[in-house]
Amino acid sequence: MKRLGTGLVVVVVMVALTLAGAALAGATTYAGPxxxxxxxxxxxxxxxxxxxxYFFKNGSGHDSTVTFIDNVTYSWHATVRNxxxxxYTYWFASNVKRGHCRANSAYFWGSCAVVN
Known part of the structure; x- marks a missing residue:
């Protein structure tokens, strides 16, 4: 029974993370859930x-970083860790860039998305 309960929690979290990402207009999920x-x-x-x-996680307390990486110097810009x-972070420059997310702690559920 415990295994079934854990599985149900995982499914609920995955659906919530997917809906959170879909709620953002123009969002492109690039990792996860x-x-x-x-x-x-x-x-x-x-x-x-x-x-x-954005890095959407199944709760607070999970250390993570989001940033943008430009395609010329491959430098990190507007980096946030918490x-x-x-x-989340934002960078309104017209530079060609990619979103990057990183988990600094382990064993949590989450997804990453960029938005126009």
């Missing part, structure tokens, strides 16, 4: 249109 390992990262495609980058349930 999935369980994250410590130091695991993911990146979106490159675009000059990306303005916001333990909030949603970590």
């Amino acid at each position: 999935q369980q994250w390992a410590q130091n695991q990262g993911a990146g979106s495609s490159f675009s000059s249109g990306w303005k916001y980058n 333990t909030s349930s949603t970590t």
